[in-house]
Amino acid sequence: MLGFTKINGSFKFLDFLLPQVPYGEFHHKQQTLTYEKGYAVRALLTHSNENVDSYPPEMPVDYSSAGKEVTASPVSHDAASKLPKWVEYDRKVLRWFAYFKESVTESAQEQYRIRRITILYYLEDDTLEVTEPKQENSGILQGKFMKRHHILKPDGSAYKPRDLAVGAEVIMYGRTFYIIGIDAHTRCYLERLGISMAPDQSYPESPYDTKLASLHSTGINNAxxxxxxxxxxxxxxxxxxxxxxxxxxxxxxxxxxxxxxxxxxxxxxxxxxxxxxxxxxxxxxxxxxxxxxxxxxxxxxxxxxxxxxxxxxxxxxxxxxxxxxxxxxxxxxxxxxxxxxxxxxxxxxxxxxxxxxxxxxxxxxxxxxxxxxxxMGSSDEELCAVDVTEPVDAAPAKQLPEYNGFGSLEDSAQNCTSLIPRPPRKDFYKLMNKDKAVLRFVCHLVEQAGAPKSRLSPTDGERRFVLSFFMADDTLAIFEPPLKNSGVVGGKYLERRPVTHPGSDKLITDVDLHVGATVPILQRNFELLDADEFTFQYMENNRHLYVMADADQALRALAAAVQRAGNSGAFQEDDSEPSGSAYMTLSQLNEAIKSLGAVISKHQIISIYRRMPKDVLQRVSVMSILQALCCCTVLQMRCQVKMICS
CATH class of the missing domain: 2.30.29.170 (PH-domain like)
Known part of the structure; x- marks a missing residue:
């Protein structure tokens, strides 16, 4: 065939050989793989009749009796499946029952022992596995006898189902196994392939089992x-x-x-x-x-x-x-x-x-x-059991050592409760719900009751402080507002920290704080003089926790004090003024209650004052106080009548 190429700017024809391919003929390479039900399998070539699978056999064999001549059965099997063998025979296992004899030396009770085994044949890869069922208290290591693998016959070929016939002797690694039966599934599977098996046989009796059976029949067991x-x-x-x-x-x-x-x-x-x-x-x-x-x-x-x-x-x-x-x-x-x-x-x-x-x-x-x-003729009294149980002492309560003042009390307690201290747990409910709840009080320094010598200077008595109690973590801080020309530098007086009562590990909480209370803080006594509006409202809204903020209870205590005094002269109106026009300030109300000898705290007096209606000058009416006392007296009398009647 002629060809051409370009030489020096011009095309030249060359003669060379090309493959002699006839026009219109194409030789495609034949596919060797195909897909059946989603699995890749080898395609059967047109020029070969070779089956991919090696089992089932092409000609079923009749094993009706062991030892006889093997004859081919005329039963034909179904066409081979196109699926791969590991898919078609997945989790399909054939099972045979067999036994072997194991010699026993130096024993007068038995000369040999019958060991029962199970032979499993996996169709997916033609492997064998031999197991021995476990027997209780047998003293023999039982279970898996041979691992799953291809077991070869003495001639070097692998075992197939046709080699495992009922009544046949199978040699595996020099040990002879006697096959006595198969299960129903294996027999049904082999019959569908045209392979017939002999009926199942029974296990032979062992000399030791025979002796035990004779003993059990007389009522004597092994123990x-x-x-x-x-x-x-x-x-x-x-x-x-x-x-x-x-x-x-x-x-x-x-x-x-x-x-x-x-x-x-x-x-x-x-x-x-x-x-x-x-x-x-x-x-x-x-x-x-x-x-x-x-x-x-x-x-x-x-x-x-x-x-x-x-x-x-x-x-x-x-x-x-x-x-x-x-x-x-x-x-x-x-x-x-x-x-x-x-x-x-x-x-x-x-x-x-x-x-x-x-x-x-x-x-x-x-x-x-x-x-x-x-x-022995013993009586029941002589055979009575004697109680020898001893009382168990209660475990002593764990007591923490005395707080030394270093760090917080919770951190010191963690070192005493565990070898590896961990951070103390925090109350997340209070942290989330009372994060911005801060109670603030105005306070000043006072002398300790019963102190022999005064430790406060006149300047200290004039100093004013703001005590802030943080509800989120029960800590408090003290701040001193700076005052010009006082000679004292104001600012932070006490860092925010938990404070305990003197001589104990009990923390000072919000319940201990109210107007008129004296709070000992680090060898100093602070008297609470006043509080802000948020503190009063918060304590009045939660008066079930803060008794001093309960105005009703304070009025009942005041009514009882008036009854004990016999008159309410402290709250009488002036005759020179019209009826209902008498008013009292907070200080006048405080002096009137003190004149009655009533044991009422300053915070309770403030709660009564906040309950009563006030005029423009923030004064309460004497008439409203008397009406409130009368209502409390009537309620107390009714309660007493009910108690007497009941």
Missing amino acids: TLHVTSKTRMTGFGQQDVGFLASMSCVPLRGLNTLAQSCGSVQVLRFYIIWDDRASLYGDRRPYKLHYFVEDGTCEILESLDRNSGRDPFPVFLRRALLPMNGEAPKPGFAPDRAMCYGPSDLRMGTCIAVYGRLFFIHDCDDFTRKWLKEN
């Missing part, structure tokens, strides 16, 4: 046989029931119950206490005393409570004859039985000596109580 055989070996190391209970997994209470049910083994149980608190590091500890009727021996076991912190050594005294004199026998010589403890010596409320230790017997179990009644 009873074990206890009886051990108690007969008293000449070989004194193995006893207490030792077995401490070393075996059977509880002592159940074990003794089994031993008591046997005719040859009768054990009396007593509950005893050893009080050794008189010695150094001594304690009061409970024990159990077991008396074996068959040979008169005793053993003492310790009763350990949960989380007692003691080592788990329950055997305090091994089973042996217990001499009453408390002396240990000489080596090679047995103590005299006549000088040892017997059932008649073990009584409620008595003490026994155990090699220099005194144990107090306070109770026994029901079997022991019944045995003592039948064999």
Whole structure:
């Protein structure tokens, strides 16, 4: 085929070979992947009939009987699915039941043991897994016997379902497994593929299981046989029931119950206490005393409570004859039985000596109580349990050490309550709802009551302060307004901080603040003279908390004082003035109430003054005060009449 190129500004034709492609023919590369139901699978090539999946087999096989010649079944299976194998056979498992024999050496009861297993075949990847069901108290590590993987046959090929026939012998890693059955799902699945299996077989009997079944038929179980055989070996190391209970997994209470049910083994149980608190590091500890009727021996076991912190050594005294004199026998010589403890010596409320230790017997179990009644003739009064419980002392209240003045009281308390101190918790309700609530009072310095010597100068008596109490965190601050030519520099007198009462840890709160009160603050006494309008309104709105701001209670106290005085001359109107035209200022009202001898605080007088209507000059009418007192008197009389009638 001809071609051309540009040389020196002109095109030149060249001869070269090109692929001989016929016109109109295209050779596309065939696709090897396709999508079936959302999954990418290999497409079947037109020139190949190879199936992607290796299972199910093309020709089902008949396994109706093991050992016979394998013949092909005429049953045809369905067409292979186009889905990938790991999707089609996801979580589909076939299960076979089998067993193998394990030889047992150095045992007179069995020469071999039957181990039951389960073989699981996973269809998604043709892997096998062998598990062994767990049996209670078998003493064998059971569970997963072989992990899931491809297990090869002795010839090197992998196991397939056709190789696991009922009645066949399967060799895995040199161990022979005998297949005896399959489950219903596996049998149904294989029958749909045309594979028939032989009927299920039963597990062979093990020699040890046969012996146990014969013992169970006579009413003797494993624990009873074990206890009886051990108690007969008293000449070989004194193995006893207490030792077995401490070393075996059977509880002592159940074990003794089994031993008591046997005719040859009768054990009396007593509950005893050893009080050794008189010695150094001594304690009061409970024990159990077991008396074996068959040979008169005793053993003492310790009763350990949960989380007692003691080592788990329950055997305090091994089973042996217990001499009453408390002396240990000489080596090679047995103590005299006549000088040892017997059932008649073990009584409620008595003490026994155990090699220099005194144990107090306070109770026994029901079997022991019944045995003592039948064999020793004990009465119910002699067998009554003795109460040995001691009163539990109440835990002492935690007391914080005396506040040293460094830091805040809450921070100092946190160092005493925990090893790693944390910031004290704040009352967020007060912080959010009373953030802007500040009570302000005008105060001045006063002498401490009963002080032998005055510590205030004339200048200090003329100084005025503003005490601010912050409701959000119960702190207060004192500010001194600057006064010209006073000789005292004003400003901040006390930083905002919580203040406690002298000699205690109790904080000064808003309840302690009212006009006329004297507040001790850091070895100084401040008398509250007045308050701002917000403080008066806040306390009157919450008069259930602030008693001094309750005008009704103040009027009742004033009415009671007027009744005790016998007249209300202090509030009488002047005859020279028209009726109802007499008025009183706050100072005049204060002097009139004091003349009656009424015990009313300044804040209560201010509350009465604020309750009454006032004229332009902020004076209250005497008539309104008298009307209020009359109303309070009538109400008090009505209450008294109701109380008398009731």
